[in-house]
Amino acid sequence: MKPKIFIDGEHGTTGLQIRTRLGSRDDLDILSIPEAERRNKSLREDMLKAADIAILCLPDDASKEAVTLLEGTNSTRIIDTSTAHRVHADWAYGFAELTAGQRDKIAGARLVANPGCYPTGAIGLIRPLVEAGLLPADYPVSVNAVSGYTGGGKQMIAQMEDAANPEHIAAPHFLYGLTLAHKHVPEMQAHGLLARRPIFSPSVGRFAQGMIVQVPLHLSDLNGAPLLRDLHDALVAHYAGQSVVEVVPLADSAAVARVDPTALNDTDRMRLYVFGTEGKGQANLVAVLDNLGKGASGAAVQNMDLMLGRAA
Ligand SMILES: NC(=O)C1=CN([C@@H]2O[C@H](COP(=O)(O)OP(=O)(O)OC[C@H]3O[C@@H](n4cnc5c(N)ncnc54)[C@H](OP(=O)(O)O)[C@@H]3O)[C@@H](O)[C@H]2O)C=CC1
Numbered sequence: 001m002k003p004k005i006f007i008d009g010e011h012g013t014t015g016l017q018i019r020t021r022l023g024s025r026d027d028l029d030i031l032s033i034p035e036a037e038r039r040n041k042s043l044r045e046d047m048l049k050a051a052d053i054a055i056l057c058l059p060d061d062a063s064k065e066a067v068t069l070l071e072g073t074n075s076t077r078i079i080d081t082s083t084a085h086r087v088h089a090d091w092a093y094g095f096a097e098l099t100a101g102q103r104d105k106i107a108g109a110r111l112v113a114n115p116g117c118y119p120t121g122a123i124g125l126i127r128p129l130v131e132a133g134l135l136p137a138d139y140p141v142s143v144n145a146v147s148g149y150t151g152g153g154k155q156m157i158a159q160m161e162d163a164a165n166p167e168h169i170a171a172p173h174f175l176y177g178l179t180l181a182h183k184h185v186p187e188m189q190a191h192g193l194l195a196r197r198p199i200f201s202p203s204v205g206r207f208a209q210g211m212i213v214q215v216p217l218h219l220s221d222l223n224g225a226p227l228l229r230d231l232h233d234a235l236v237a238h239y240a241g242q243s244v245v246e247v248v249p250l251a252d253s254a255a256v257a258r259v260d261p262t263a264l265n266d267t268d269r270m271r272l273y274v275f276g277t278e279g280k281g282q283a284n285l286v287a288v289l290d291n292l293g294k295g296a297s298g299a300a301v302q303n304m305d306l307m308l309g310r311a312a
């Protein structure tokens with residue numbers, strides 16, 4: 001029998017992208033409800049309970065409610081794309097390349113929290129260096145980022161694209177999260193293994209999809225005052241043997257003049273760079289990803305496949 005998959009929130013930005021990715025799969029039985037019924041709680045409850053895996057593509061509160069609806073039924077496995085459970089001890093963090101054993105942890109889990117798009121870039125850069133003993137856990141990490149506006153879901157898409165929207169945003173690029181209390185900070189700190197709360201400064205540009213996440217570092221404040229190539233070697237070693245996260249060779253990075261946030265759009269991959277000039281004592285670590293790919297829907301499908309024992 002084919003596994004039954006229900007995408008709760010299938011008509012939203014993340015849900016639609018998952019539907020598209022699963023559209024050509026004949027190894028799954030996709031349970032669906034019509035768009036007009038998307039908020040029909042009893043219909044959703046029936047689907048949630050009938051599914052082998054429910055993928056929640058809902059705001060945090062609605063995700064928590066869906067989990068509550070499934071309480072007491074241990075048969076439905078859950079992938080939650082919201083922020084609600086990403087630092088919860090009972091949930092496996094759905095970043096397969098996070099650390100040794102994470103893939104197996106996801107594969108065996110009933111509850112999987114899909115990472116946020118920004119944290120995927122930040123943790124993808126930070127965690128390998130902490131594990132390698134190069135980045136001290138108490139280093140004052142800063143994370144600067146720019147996202148395409150689909151990262152803000154249907155509401156921000158309407159604000160950016162519709163000039164008649166009462167909350168229209170006309171700016172070509174804007175900073176937000178100015179209180180330094182963005183909901184992604186706890187996730188970056190916990191899964192980045194950081195003792196100090198990182199400073200996270202996100203921004204949005206007038207492009208639909210794509211993302212750049214930057215982590216600048218002073219090398220003299222790292223353990224052993226490493227060179228750029230030591231940071232690069234640690235990233236290469238961490239991501240050896242998998243095909244989703246690519247570490248750009250140092251010589252290639254040295255020849256890059258501009259980084260395009262849309263470079264990996266419509267893929268489920270992430271690209272990491274180590275920038276700087278050897279001997280100058282500074283590095284800028286950079287991640288490029290599609291906020292809707294490895295940053296959300298691509299990761300959700302990767303996690304679903306791991307849970308079904310179907311991932312490469
Ligand atoms: N967009 C992105 O890049 C990323 C998003 N995420 C996360 O994914 C989740 C979904 O985000 P996104 O797809 O962007 O959001 P959207 O607003 O685009 O879609 C959310 C969907 O959920 C529906 N919905 C909202 N409340 C309820 C409810 N109470 N019951 C049933 N359905 C409901 C919405 O319906 P309606 O149209 O009626 O509001 C909409 O169809 C969020 O938790 C977000 O934080 C994670 C990583 C990246």
Ligand SMILES: CC(=O)N[C@@H](CCC(=O)OP(=O)(O)O)C(=O)O
Nearest residue numbers: 081082083116117118147151152
């Ligand atoms: C551009 C934009 O608004 N981005 C969203 C985060 C997108 C994302 O990663 O989703 P989660 O909220 O599920 O983590 C924000 O900053 O709130």
